Amino acid sequence: MGNFIRLMKYVARYWYLFALGLGLIVIYRYLMVVPGLATRRVLNALTPPFDPDEVFRILPRAALTIIGASILSSVVNFVQMYLQSYVSQKTIYNLRNDLFNALIQKSFSFYDRSRVGDIVSRVTSDVDRVRRMTSFWINQMISIVAGFVIWIGVLLSINPWMTILCLLPAPFVFLITNRYRKLSRPIFAEQRRVFAEMNIFLQQNIVGTRVVRIFGQEKREKKRFTGINRRYFDLQLEMAKIRALYPGLNTLIMGVVTALIYWLGGRLIIVTHGTPMEFKWGDLMIFVQGMSSLMAPLRFLSFIVGSYTEAMAAAARIFEILDTEPEVKDKPDAVPLPPVKGEVVFENVTFGYDPDRPVLKNINLRVRPGETVAILGPTGSGKSTLLYLIPRFYDVTSGRILIDGYDIRDVKLKSLREQIGIALQDIYIFSATIRENIAYGKPDATMEEIVAAAKAAQIHDFIMSLPDGYDTVVGERGITLSGGQKQRITIARTLLKDPRILIFDDTTSFVDTETEYKIQKALEALLKGRTAFIVTQRLSAIKNADKIVVLKDGEIVECGTHEELLAKDGIYATIYRTQFAPREEILARRMGGGE
Amino acid sequence: MGWHGGPPPGRGPGWRHDRFTRREEEKLxxxxxxxxxxxxxxxxxxxxxxxxxxxxxxxxxxxxxxxxxxxxxxxxxxxxxxxxxxxxxxxxxxxxxxxxxxxxxxxxxxxxxxxxxxxxxxxxxxxxxxxxxxxxxxxxxxxxxxxxxxxxxxxxxxxxxxxxxxxxxxxxxxxxxxxxxxxxxxxxxxxxSLQLTLLSFAVIPVMFLVPFFMRRRIRKAWRQTRVKIAGMTSVLQETVSGMKVVQAFTRESRDMETFNAVNLETVRARLRATLMAGLFRIGVGLAQVVGTVALLWYSAIQIVNGTVTFGTFVAFQTLLMNFFRPLMxxxxxxxxxxxxxxxxxxxxxxxxxxxxVEEAPEGELVELGEVRGEIVYDHVTFGYDPRTPVLRDINLVIRPKEKVALVGPTGAGKTTMINLLCRFYDPQEGSITLDGYDLRKISLRSLRKQMGIVLQDPFLFQGTIKENIKYGRPEATDEEVIEAAKAVNAHEFIMKLPQGYETVVREGATNLSVGQRQLITFARALLVDPKILILDEATSSVDPYTELIIQKGLERLLKDRTAIIIAHRLSTVRNADKIVVIDNGRIVEMGRHEELLEKGGLYTRLYMRQFRDLEEPEELTARQRGAGEPAQRPSMGRRPRGAGPGALRGKMMELRRLIKEREAEGHDVREFKELSRSIFAALRRGDVNSASRKLDEAIERLRNLSNKPQT
Structure with missing residues (x-):
């Protein structure tokens, strides 16, 4: 109920339109009955033995009433529908904006936990479910109630026994529909699940076809598929049975009741024939019409009830996003970080995504302005995590990080991140032109700046070879770039931002040897005077760093320059030898080749 | 690999739109x-x-x-x-x-x-x-x-x-x-009633056909709405997927504006469609009311005249519905x-x-039992398109338990060699035999039973780790599974996982690192205990640390069987019994690591290229570059130094050393001194490729010089 009220608060901003819409529904419902009543008069006049004069006296007036009421009701309906749509659209517009605003402030940890598809579906499908409820549910309820009251009133004034007969199928229709919905829902859900399973099976067997064939598992896989396929077939049949049975039962019941109306009405006509209380043909026909008008919304009713539960579940998912506070946010008394020189200090920093399982343990590291720090270590040793702490994508569990002496938690996030350029490991290219992608962090950059950044990232020549140059659209809707090209655009994007502190998180893994070398050369000049953190798998890129940090299981195990670490003969030295020893061997061989 | 390819079962509006357009296209x-x-x-x-x-x-x-x-x-x-x-x-x-x-x-x-x-x-x-x-x-x-x-x-x-x-x-x-x-x-x-029927056909078209045609315009309006919703969804999808980048570049307020704009657009499109639908309803309502009234009026007259009965009038209305609904x-x-x-x-x-490939006819079909593992490529020529052969006249004998490495530039035909051996294709000329049997005569099932394969992209199926290891031998016991895992060094990390061997491999195997996945595929291959093992780039996507770990598992896996290894990282192939260098569909060099290095041919160049500070020989670079990527002119006018050009510096030093040596031996080295200066100049220009080539040439010549008798 809390969620319902909260949703209604969104609607309440447009309460006057909403209320007007509800009022119009009642009017519309009444106008809908008028043509039936006019027809009744004509048909009553036609009940034999009829008086032709009276028929022709009634006919024009009835015709005018019918036409007038229909026009009026169409217009009222139109206005009402539009209002309803307007209110619900405005409501979800606000809701979506609020959601997006909440999303954009969420911390990295939120995105680590959630799946993109899930988030997107909350903003699209769940919001749509809520829309259906706010626009459909309430209006439909009012409409059904108003329709019921008006029709019952009209019918009662004609004949109470016939009215009771008309209402007779109501509980059955409602119960049958409800049962239908309840039975079909789990089957439908199961169908979707099996269908998804079929998709996964296909994907795996297509992508992994060589493995399947070499391991000779075709028969087993086929059997597995037949299982899924069979299950899907059975579910479809089960669904078909339910689909054929329940709506069919409703049709049957309503058919039988219609027959009963003719039967009872016929009896009334016969019995009252010639009496002053005569039951006429028009009376009979309006009960036929009235019964179906009363029953039709009942078929919806069950689905409306269902949509309420569905919408409340959707609302809960939406509010969950709105309500979780971002973990990293500005302190109330945060100050803007003044332009920095670029000193970065880690003081006893411990961090874990899950506080019980620290990923980084007691990190102490002092980086002077302008130094280049290379970080290496095995997968999962905490390299990326270490870097992500600097722009405060996560907050440390204990200890602190200082930039130019400021604890980064005491400064405004925006001012902090604006001074840090980070090329992330997840390369992300937006569906836009290359120019926009490079200028992503600095939308007002000049073309010269963009080209300079692209040149430094060794992507300029490639861009120029494209038909539209920098205006070529890339990403989902444009041309597909290779991993290396994407990485180079990412680098250009980071360089263009021109920050004092630069972070490169394994950003050249897809770039070929030669290009990487060139990028490194370009970076050498650009890094001058900036503080830089570099994670890479390639030792040769590391050798020149002012400081090499070797991480293992979240701890700094070695730290020093290339020469210092070689002298230490630890992990770094081992790795260095495994990668470079063979080359030394070649050279040695070459040198000795003459003998 | 396209793990996330294909339409998702949960159908977003965007997907529906895409599917729609695709259908439209394909219909044509x-x-x-x-x-x-x-x-x-x-x-x-x-x-x-x-x-x-x-x-x-x-x-x-x-x-x-x-x-x-x-x-x-x-x-x-x-x-x-x-x-x-x-x-x-x-x-x-x-x-x-x-x-x-x-x-x-x-x-x-x-x-x-x-x-x-x-x-x-x-x-x-x-x-x-x-x-x-x-x-x-x-x-x-x-x-x-x-x-x-x-x-x-x-x-x-x-x-x-x-x-x-x-x-x-x-x-x-x-x-x-x-x-x-x-x-x-x-x-x-x-x-x-003939009259009522005729009247109906005069009036009814208005009642049914007007909406039938109007509906098209409404559909268009709704389609517009769907397009807008799809647009909004894709903006959303993109921003959420790239949220880390958004935040890293502090683009929040700008992206909020973008979203606000598309959000508003969907609202507008939807309201427009509602408006259209509303007008449509009014139109339909009017058409219907005119029809109903005309029918009522005319029927009333006919009833008064006695030409139509009341029952006919009522039945007629139902019949009209029964006529038009199926017609639609x-x-x-x-x-x-x-x-x-x-x-x-x-x-x-x-x-x-x-x-x-087709199986051989019944009589000629051979069911292999235990094989020794001797493979012979005999004058094999093959092309996926027969007109453009990918392999030309390949002759290769692989003895039982021999470890053979296939090496060569991308597109040389290494994977094709393996595709033929697994009999995914048959050669157009020549034949391949296993233990003397032509592959074409061996039943596919018994042939592949002999083989294990480990691919570059460690492919795991949905299921637990245990199920994955057992993939090729579902009847294996738990002990055998653990034994296989231990043998390839996978046991330790598996036990560290929350559910051990019962850990479910998530979609896309995101809960395992590439190295871990690769170790699982090793265990999977080992459990089958194949006589022939194929490693197709099995270690290329792994970082040097993980490679160190994998290396041991690999050694165990290779033991006691014929192995064919394709590798980019040549450090993996150094210990092979035979290295086969393929270029452009032909075997160009063959021998042990040391022998090939002696030769100083393609293998040596490929080997040198492993080390990032070495430049690629020009011929290779040209082939490796995509067509879209023009030759890159180095933009740095600085002399390469430090880690990058370390090897070049090494070569320069060697060149100088050789020049001095030969000079001391009494050779005329003026030409080389001149060459050394021009190489240096090339390096300053940043033209590392030609510098590297000239260096190699010069060093080679200087070495040869020493072998010649002095004059």
């Missing part, structure tokens, strides 16, 4: 005629002939029933009630009621049976088609499995088949019954038919793809 590309497709589809219905006949009769029955109900109404109004009034008793109505209820029950039965059979026939056919498609996928030539094709193949099995199911189940048969219903209603209307379905049939045929064409296209 139809190649096979409808008749041919329809005939072939009919063969799928043939096994269920009796059910199809039953279904057709049920539908015809239902169509006829739909005519009887209005007649019954007419009878009660025109016959029974007046008769009752005349006789002054009500009991006559009881008979009618009983008949009516019986009729309704029959109708219920018919409709139930019809719907059930529709679902049965449609889904059974699709069940069958899907079974065939999956068998085909398992046996079709692997050339169809290019990257990016996954989604397309999948959608044939899922979406296209689904669409056919509706068509085969209801679409096709209902056309027959709908036609009967329409003709029947028309005949009945004429019999009941028939009108839409062509569209449904077209898209079903397009789907059928794609389904059959899949079923008709070329299969991989």
């Amino acid at each position: 590309e139809r190649k096979v005629s409808d008749i041919v497709l329809l005939r072939r589809l009919m063969t799928y219905l043939a096994p269920y002939k009796r059910r199809v006949i039953a279904l057709t009769s049920l539908m015809i029955g239902a169509a006829i029933m739909s005519l009887v109900t209005p007649l019954m109404t007419k009878i009660v109004l025109d016959r029974f009630i007046p008769a009752g009034i005349e006789a002054g008793k009500t009991s006559v109505l009881n008979i009618w009621l009983l008949a009516m209820v019986a009729l309704l029950l029959a109708q219920f039965g018919l409709s139930y049976g019809r719907q059930y059979l529709i679902a049965w026939v449609g889904n059974k056919t699709i069940y069958q088609l899907r079974e065939e498609m999956v068998s085909q996928i398992q046996e079709m030539s692997i050339r169809y499995f290019a990257e990016g094709e996954t989604g397309r193949i999948m959608s044939r099995v899922t979406n296209d088949a689904e669409q056919l199911s509706y068509f085969l189940g209801s679409g096709l048969v209902s056309v027959v019954s709908d036609t009967i219903a329409v003709v029947g209603a028309l005949l009945l209307m004429f019999t009941l 379905t028939i009108a839409n049939f062509y569209n449904d038919f077209q898209s079903a045929m397009a789907g059928a064409e794609r389904v059959f296209e899949l079923l008709d793809t070329e299969r991989e």
Whole structure:
């Protein structure tokens, strides 16, 4: 109920339109009955033995009433529908904006936990479910109630026994529909699940076809598929049975009741024939019409009830996003970080995504302005995590990080991140032109700046070879770039931002040897005077760093320059030898080749 | 690899839109005629002939029933009630009621049976088609499995088949019954009242056709709305996927504006569509009310004149509905038919793809038992397109338990060598033998039983780690699984996982690192204990640390079997018994690591390239570059130094050393001194490629110089 009220608060901003819409529904419902009543008069006049004069006296007036009421009701309906749509659209517009605003402030940890598809579906499908409820549910309820009251009133004034007969199928229709919905829902859900399973099976067997064939598992896989396929077939049949049975039962019941109306009405006509209380043909026909008008919304009713539960579940998912506070946010008394020189200090920093399982343990590291720090270590040793702490994508569990002496938690996030350029490991290219992608962090950059950044990232020549140059659209809707090209655009994007502190998180893994070398050369000049953190798998890129940090299981195990670490003969030295020893061997061989 | 390819089962509006446009496009590309497709589809219905006949009769029955109900109404109004009034008793109505209820029950039965059979026939056919498609996928030539094709193949099995199911189940048969219903209603209307029928046809087109045509414009408005929603979804999807970048570049407020704009657009589009729909309703309402009033008016006159009975008037209204509703379905049939045929064409296209190699005929087929593992390529020539051979005249003998490494630039034909050995293809010329048997004579099953394969992209199936290790030998015991895992160094990390061997490999195996996944595939291969093991770039996607770990597992895996190894990282192949260097489809060098290094040919150059500070020889770079990527002119006018050009510096030093040495030996080295200066100049220009080549040349010549007798 809390969620319902909260949703209604969104609607309440447009309460006057909403209320007007509800009022119009009642009017519309009444106008809908008028043509039936006019027809009744004509048909009553036609009940034999009829008086032709009276028929022709009634006919024009009835015709005018019918036409007038229909026009009026169409217009009222139109206005009402539009209002309803307007209110619900405005409501979800606000809701979506609020959601997006909440999303954009969420911390990295939120995105680590959630799946993109899930988030997107909350903003699209769940919001749509809520829309259906706010626009459909309430209006439909009012409409059904108003329709019921008006029709019952009209019918009662004609004949109470016939009215009771008309209402007779109501509980059955409602119960049958409800049962239908309840039975079909789990089957439908199961169908979707099996269908998804079929998709996964296909994907795996297509992508992994060589493995399947070499391991000779075709028969087993086929059997597995037949299982899924069979299950899907059975579910479809089960669904078909339910689909054929329940709506069919409703049709049957309503058919039988219609027959009963003719039967009872016929009896009334016969019995009252010639009496002053005569039951006429028009009376009979309006009960036929009235019964179906009363029953039709009942078929919806069950689905409306269902949509309420569905919408409340959707609302809960939406509010969950709105309500979780971002973990990293500005302190109330945060100050803007003044332009920095670029000193970065880690003081006893411990961090874990899950506080019980620290990923980084007691990190102490002092980086002077302008130094280049290379970080290496095995997968999962905490390299990326270490870097992500600097722009405060996560907050440390204990200890602190200082930039130019400021604890980064005491400064405004925006001012902090604006001074840090980070090329992330997840390369992300937006569906836009290359120019926009490079200028992503600095939308007002000049073309010269963009080209300079692209040149430094060794992507300029490639861009120029494209038909539209920098205006070529890339990403989902444009041309597909290779991993290396994407990485180079990412680098250009980071360089263009021109920050004092630069972070490169394994950003050249897809770039070929030669290009990487060139990028490194370009970076050498650009890094001058900036503080830089570099994670890479390639030792040769590391050798020149002012400081090499070797991480293992979240701890700094070695730290020093290339020469210092070689002298230490630890992990770094081992790795260095495994990668470079063979080359030394070649050279040695070459040198000795003459003998 | 396209792990996330294919349409998701949860269908976002964007996906629906994409699918729609795709359908539209493919509809235009139809190649096979409808008749041919329809005939072939009919063969799928043939096994269920009796059910199809039953279904057709049920539908015809239902169509006829739909005519009887209005007649019954007419009878009660025109016959029974007046008769009752005349006789002054009500009991006559009881008979009618009983008949009516019986009729309704029959109708219920018919409709139930019809719907059930529709679902049965449609889904059974699709069940069958899907079974065939999956068998085909398992046996079709692997050339169809290019990257990016996954989604397309999948959608044939899922979406296209689904669409056919509706068509085969209801679409096709209902056309027959709908036609009967329409003709029947028309005949009945004429019999009941010629005047009312004629009036109806004057008025009714307004009532039904106006909305029928107006609906198109409404549809367009709704389509617009869907496009806008799809647009909003894609903005959202993109921002959420790239949120880390958004935040890293502090773009929050700008992106909020973008989203706000698309959000507003969807609202506007939707309201516009609502407006259109509202106007449409008014139009329909007016048309209908005019029709209803005209019919009422005219009927009243006819009733007064006695030419039409009251019952006919009531029955007529139902009949009109029974006439037009199926008519609309028939009108839409062509569209449904077209898209079903397009789907059928794609389904059959899949079923008709070329299969991989054929088994030898019964008498010649060899079932291999335990093999020694001797492989011989004898003058093998092969091309995926026979006109452009990828392998030319390959001759190679691999002895049992030999470790052979295949090395060469991308596109040289290494993977093709393996594809032939696994018999995914047959060579066009020459033959490959295993233990002396021509591969073409060996049954595929017994051939592949001998092989284990480890691919670059460690491919795991959905399921637990244990199930994955057991993949090739489902009957293996837990002990054997653990033993295999221990042997390849996987046991330790598996035990560290929360559920150990029962840990479920997540979609895309995101809960395991590449190295861990690779170790699992090692264990999987080891458990099968194949006589021949193929490693296709098995260590390329692994970082140097992980490689150190994997290396041990690899050694264990390779023990005691014939192994063929493709590797980019040449450090992996150094210990091979034989290194085969392939370039451009030919074997250009062969020998042990040391021998090949002596030679100083392609292998040496490839080997040198491993080290990032070495430049690639120009010929290689040219081939490696994509067509779209022009030669990059180095923009740095600085002398390379430090780690990058370390090897070049090494070479320079060696050059100088050699020059001094030869000078000391009394050779004329002026030319080399000159060369050394020009190389230095080239390096300053940043022209590292040519510098490197000249260096190699110079060093080579200086070395040769020392072998020549002094003059």
